Amino acid sequence: MKKRVVISWSSGKDSAWTLHKLRQSDEYQVTALLTTVTRVFDRVAIHGVRQDLLVAQADSARLPLWVVPLPWPCSNEQYEVAMGNACTRALKEGVEIIAFGDLFLEDVRRYREEKMRQAGLAPIFPLWKYDTKALVQDMWQAGVRTCIVCVDTKQMPPYFAGRDLDPQLVAEFPPGVDPCGENGEFHTFVYAGPMFSKSIPIKLGNSESREGFEYTDVLLREHGEGPLPG
Secondary structure, three states: OOEEEEEEOOOOHHHHHHHHHHHOOOOEEEEEEEEEEEOOOOEEOOOOOEHHHHHHHHHHHOOOEEEEEEOOOOOHHHHHHHHHHHHHHHHHOOOOEEEOOOOOOHHHHHHHHHHHHHHOOEEEOOOOOOOHHHHHHHHHHHOOEEEEEEEEOOOOOHHHOOOEOOHHHHHHOOOOOOOOOOOOOEEEEEEEOOOOOOOOOEEEEEEEEEOOEEEEEEEEOOOOOOOOOO
16 A cells, blocks of 8 residues: 655755655655745745645646645744644545655755654655756656746846746756755746646736845736747
8 A cells, every 4th residue: 555645845846756656656645835925925934926826737637735824024933833834634534655856955854854753754855966057957857847936146146037947947947956956046837847737828917126135026927928938
């Protein structure tokens, strides 16, 4: 019998690829996507993606979406209480495992392992130590399409926000920027790929600078508004 797992879902490429990898496994059954959303803005925490886009992803992935509401501002203690409640729900629904898309940040992995084991869930990291240059190549070849929605302007210029993450764009990255943004250089929204039954129709909205980050608003595209960006 396959082990039941929920995925910590950011709306970005690494969590999406985690879903793709787990669905290829005979060991796991993905049962839900779990995402933290800032209540006052109805947006994915950190990424700033609108909740209706998140819902569209879950629908296309044909999976339930578990929204973990967070206050704003949110202390670490409040975050841990909210995640603890989500873990309690998972256990009640027979989930044994929570999957994360982390690649190589050891301190982040240790934190997740400690907190999840305290909650009674086994954390797994299907992409751990995956070479990031090879990873983005694998994603492109599989048809993953993803838009950069947030840029840390201390690490790269703001004009990268709102652009599709493709080979040409990665070639323009400043020296030292990880191709997958694993050091927090940027965050993404995935709108197409093998983990989805259909592409998410999107259009780009306004860009805004806040607290050292450049955000590009991504919106659901209405029928007939033109082709996908990229």
